[in-house]
Amino acid sequence: MISVVLLGAGNVATHIYKAFSNSENISVTQWYNRTRASISSYANDVDITDQLEALKEADIYIMAVSDDSIAQLSSDLPFTDRFVVHTSGSVAMHDLDKKNKIGVFYPLQTFSKTAEIDFTEVPICIEVYEKENLQLLKDLAKAVGCKPHKITTEQRQTLHLAAVFVNNFTNQLYRIGHEICETKNIEFQILHPLISETAKKIQQMSPYMAQTGPAKRNDKKTIKRQLKLIEKDEHEAIYKMLTSSIKKTHNISSDYKVKR
Amino acid sequence: MISVVLLGAGNVATHIYKAFSNSENISVTQWYNRTRASISSYANDVDITDQLEALKEADIYIMAVSDDSIAQLSSDLPFTDRFVVHTSGSVAMHDLDKKNKIGVFYPLQTFSKTAEIDFTEVPICIEVYEKENLQLLKDLAKAVGCKPHKITTEQRQTLHLAAVFVNNFTNQLYRIGHEICETKNIEFQILHPLISETAKKIQQMSPYMAQTGPAKRNDKKTIKRQLKLIEKDEHEAIYKMLTSSIKKTHNISSDYKVKR
Ligand SMILES: NC(=O)c1ccc[n+]([C@@H]2O[C@H](COP(=O)([O-])OP(=O)(O)OC[C@H]3O[C@@H](n4cnc5c(N)ncnc54)[C@H](OP(=O)(O)O)[C@@H]3O)[C@@H](O)[C@H]2O)c1
Ligand SMILES: NC(=O)c1ccc[n+]([C@@H]2O[C@H](COP(=O)([O-])OP(=O)(O)OC[C@H]3O[C@@H](n4cnc5c(N)ncnc54)[C@H](OP(=O)(O)O)[C@@H]3O)[C@@H](O)[C@H]2O)c1
Numbered sequence: 001m002i003s004v005v006l007l008g009a010g011n012v013a014t015h016i017y018k019a020f021s022n023s024e025n026i027s028v029t030q031w032y033n034r035t036r037a038s039i040s041s042y043a044n045d046v047d048i049t050d051q052l053e054a055l056k057e058a059d060i061y062i063m064a065v066s067d068d069s070i071a072q073l074s075s076d077l078p079f080t081d082r083f084v085v086h087t088s089g090s091v092a093m094h095d096l097d098k099k100n101k102i103g104v105f106y107p108l109q110t111f112s113k114t115a116e117i118d119f120t121e122v123p124i125c126i127e128v129y130e131k132e133n134l135q136l137l138k139d140l141a142k143a144v145g146c147k148p149h150k151i152t153t154e155q156r157q158t159l160h161l162a163a164v165f166v167n168n169f170t171n172q173l174y175r176i177g178h179e180i181c182e183t184k185n186i187e188f189q190i191l192h193p194l195i196s197e198t199a200k201k202i203q204q205m206s207p208y209m210a211q212t213g214p215a216k217r218n219d220k221k222t223i224k225r226q227l228k229l230i231e232k233d234e235h236e237a238i239y240k241m242l243t244s245s246i247k248k249t250h251n252i253s254s255d256y257k258v259k260r
Numbered sequence: 261m262i263s264v265v266l267l268g269a270g271n272v273a274t275h276i277y278k279a280f281s282n283s284e285n286i287s288v289t290q291w292y293n294r295t296r297a298s299i300s301s302y303a304n305d306v307d308i309t310d311q312l313e314a315l316k317e318a319d320i321y322i323m324a325v326s327d328d329s330i331a332q333l334s335s336d337l338p339f340t341d342r343f344v345v346h347t348s349g350s351v352a353m354h355d356l357d358k359k360n361k362i363g364v365f366y367p368l369q370t371f372s373k374t375a376e377i378d379f380t381e382v383p384i385c386i387e388v389y390e391k392e393n394l395q396l397l398k399d400l401a402k403a404v405g406c407k408p409h410k411i412t413t414e415q416r417q418t419l420h421l422a423a424v425f426v427n428n429f430t431n432q433l434y435r436i437g438h439e440i441c442e443t444k445n446i447e448f449q450i451l452h453p454l455i456s457e458t459a460k461k462i463q464q465m466s467p468y469m470a471q472t473g474p475a476k477r478n479d480k481k482t483i484k485r486q487l488k489l490i491e492k493d494e495h496e497a498i499y500k501m502l503t504s505s506i507k508k509t510h511n512i513s514s515d516y517k518v519k520r
Contacts, residue, residue: 067482090482109454110472115461121453149450158444159451161486162437165495166451167458168473169502170430175467175509177422184418190383190409191419191426192463194369198427199459201375203452207435212370213428222327222350226421234505235425241501242429245494249435 002026002140005058007073009033011111012087013064019119021045025143029058053078060085060140062105071095074102083133089160092153093127103128103137106156107146110167120145125156176235183231208249215246262286262400265318267333269293271371272347273324279379281305285403289318313338320345320400322365331355334362343393349420353387353413363388363397366416367406370427380405385416436495443491468509475506 004026006013013033020026028046033039036050049055055078064087065073074084074097084096085103096102104127109117124141126148128134134150141148151159174195178188201210214222223243230236247253264286266273273293280286288306293299296310309315315338324347325333334344334357344356345363356362364387369377384401386408388394394410401408411419434455438448461470474482483503490496507513 067479090485108450110457110461112461112470112472115457115464117457123450123453125450151446155444155446157485157489158440159446161489162440162446162451163454164473164486164499165433165440166437166455168471168475168506169498170433170455170458171462171467171471172502172506172509173425173430173433174462175471176505177426178467180418180422180425184415186411186415186419186422188466190368190385191422193381193383194423195426195430195459195462197370197375197377198430199455201370201372202431202434202455204375206448207431207438210372211428211431211435212372213424215428219327225350225417226424229417229421234508238429238501238505239424241498242432245436245498246428246432248494249432 002060002136002143003029003058004140005030005032005055005061007032007061007063008065009035009038010064010066011113012107013062014113015111015117015119016062016064016087016107017042017046019144023143026140030056052076055079057082059083059136061100062087067091071097074100083136085137089125089163090157093129094153098129101128101130101133103130103133104153104156105137105140106160108159108163122146124148125151125159127151127153127156173238176238179232180230180235211246211250213246215243215252216250218247218252262320262396262403263289263318264400265290265292265315265321266324267292267321268324268326269295269298270324270326271373272367273322274373275371275377275379276322276324276347276367277302277306279404283403286400290316312336315339317342319343319396321360322347327351331357334360343396345397349385349423350417353389358389361388361390361393363390363393364413364416365397365400366420368419368423382406384408385411385419387411387413387416433498436498439492440490440495471506471510473506475503475512476510478507478512 004020006017006028020028030047031039032049034050039048061084063070063073067088070086070091080099082100084100085105087105089106093102093104106125107122108125109122124146126137138148177191181188230239266277266288280288290307291299292309294310299308302308321344323330323333327348330346330351340359342360344360345365347365349366353362353364366385367382368385369382384406386397398408437451441448490499
C-alpha cells in the first residue's frame, strides 16, 4: 500500500484524487488545499486540511498546484527528507526544494474538472532525483493502471511542447473551423465525425502517411479557390503557413501566389 | 429499392460500394471504372465495366472520381435526362453537364482505402438542381444510415474549407508533434491519448470553451521557454502564429517578444 498526501485542488488534483481513491493499492492519507472550501465536500471521505503544519506522514507528497507556486510551496513544507513530486509538464524538477527528496509525476493529458477522463489511459511521465524512488513512482502509476514512462527533464519539456501543438493548437484549428462554419450558418457539429476520424487515423499510421487534402495533392486550383473563400486575414495567414508546411514535409514545391 | 451505378474506384467509391452493397434498400446495378483492374476482384459480386457505352439504367449515377475529371466524364456519359451526382466537397454542381439532371452527394469524411470507416456516422451533404430529386438523395443517405444535410454550393465549399483546417492542418500539427518528439528520442505514441481526448472534448463543449494551455493562460514564462526549445524556424513561426491566434480569440493582449 502506497500512502499519498495530495496538495492542490484544481483540475489535476481532482482527477488524481478520484483515480487514487479507487485504487486498492493506494491510500490517500490527506488532501491539502490552501482554500479549504474547494475540498470541503470530500471531508467525509478523506482527511482534509488547509494547514501545512498539519500535514501527516506519507510515502509521497504530490503537489498538483499552479506552475508558478510549485517552488514556493515546496520550500514552505514544514518537513525534510520526505518524497515530494510535482505534476507539471514544464517546471524543472530542480525547482523543488532539495530539503526533501524530489521527483516529477506528470500526467500527459488535458484535464478539466467537468470532462470525465479514463485515468488508466493517461501516460505518466516520471522523473526522480534520488534513484531509489524510481520504483515507487512506477508502482504508483501502475496502481491506477497507467503506463509509467521514465524520461529526462528535457524530454518532459519537449513532450509538453509537442502537447501544445497537438492539443492547444489543434483545438484552435477546431475553433477556426467553427468560426468558418458560423459565417455561413452551418452547424459545426457536421464536422465532428471528421475530427474524430482524423485523431483516430494517426493511432494506426504515422501523421506523415495519414496526410491528405489539397496541399498534399498540390491541388493549386482548390487552394486558390479556398484562399478566395477565406474572409479573415488571420485565417488566410494560417492557411498559407500550414499549406506550405505540408508541402515542405512532403517535398512539394511551394509556388502558388494568390492575388485577392 | 434505389438502383445505383457507381463510377470511379478510388477511396470514396470503394467505401460507398461497401456501404451500399450492405444496404437492403439499395441495389448497386453496376460499377464502372476506366481502369478495369481496380474493380475486377468484385466481378463476382456486381456487374463491372470499363465502357461508358455499356452503362445500364439506374435511378442515380454516382461519380466518385477525381475533382479534375468530373466535368469531362459527365459530358462523356452517353445518355441524357438521367440523375447524375458527384461526391466532391469543392467542385461546383454546375460543372456537371446539364444534359442530365444533376446533384451532389458529398460525404464529409476522410477516406483512405485501408482505414475502416463506420459509414453510418458520415454526414452526407446534398445538393440538387432539380428539386424533385432532393427526396431521392435523402433516401439514399438514409438507406445507409447516414444523416443527410441539404446545403448550398457555397455552404459545401465553406465546409470543405473548414474541413481542411480541422483535418489536413490538424494532421500537420500531429506531424510536427511527431517531429518534435523524434528530436529527443521520444515515442510519438505517448501523445495518442492526448490527441484522442482533444478531439473528444469538442464533441461535448465548443472549441472556445475547451481551450487550455500557455497561450490561453497568457503564461509568458512558459511561452518563452517553449520558444527557446523549438529547433526549427518553421515550427517557431507556426507556434507564434497559433499562440497569437489563441490570444486574439480569447482577448488576451499579445505583447510577448522573444530574442533567441
Ligand atoms: N490541467 C491540465 O490539463 C494539466 C495537465 C498536466 C499537468 N498539469 C499541471 O498540474 C498542475 C496543476 O494544474 P491544474 O490544471 O490542476 O491547475 P488549477 O486547476 O489551476 O489548480 C491550481 C491549484 O493550485 C493551487 N495554488 C495556486 N497557487 C497556489 C499557491 N501560491 N499556494 C498553494 N496552492 C496554490 C490552487 O489553490 P486554490 O484552490 O486555493 O486556488 C489550486 O488548487 C500544474 O503544474 C500544471 O502544469 C496540468
Ligand atoms: N478521399 C476523401 O477523403 C474524400 C472525401 C470526400 C469527398 N471526396 C471526393 O470524392 C471524389 C473521389 O475522391 P477519391 O479520394 O476517391 O479519389 P481517388 O482515390 O484518387 O480515385 C480517383 C478515381 O477517379 C478516377 N479517375 C481519375 N481521372 C479520371 C478520368 N479522367 N476519367 C475517369 N475516371 C478518372 C480514377 O480512376 P483510375 O482507377 O483509373 O485511376 C479513380 O477511380 C473526389 O471528387 C473527391 O474530392 C474525397
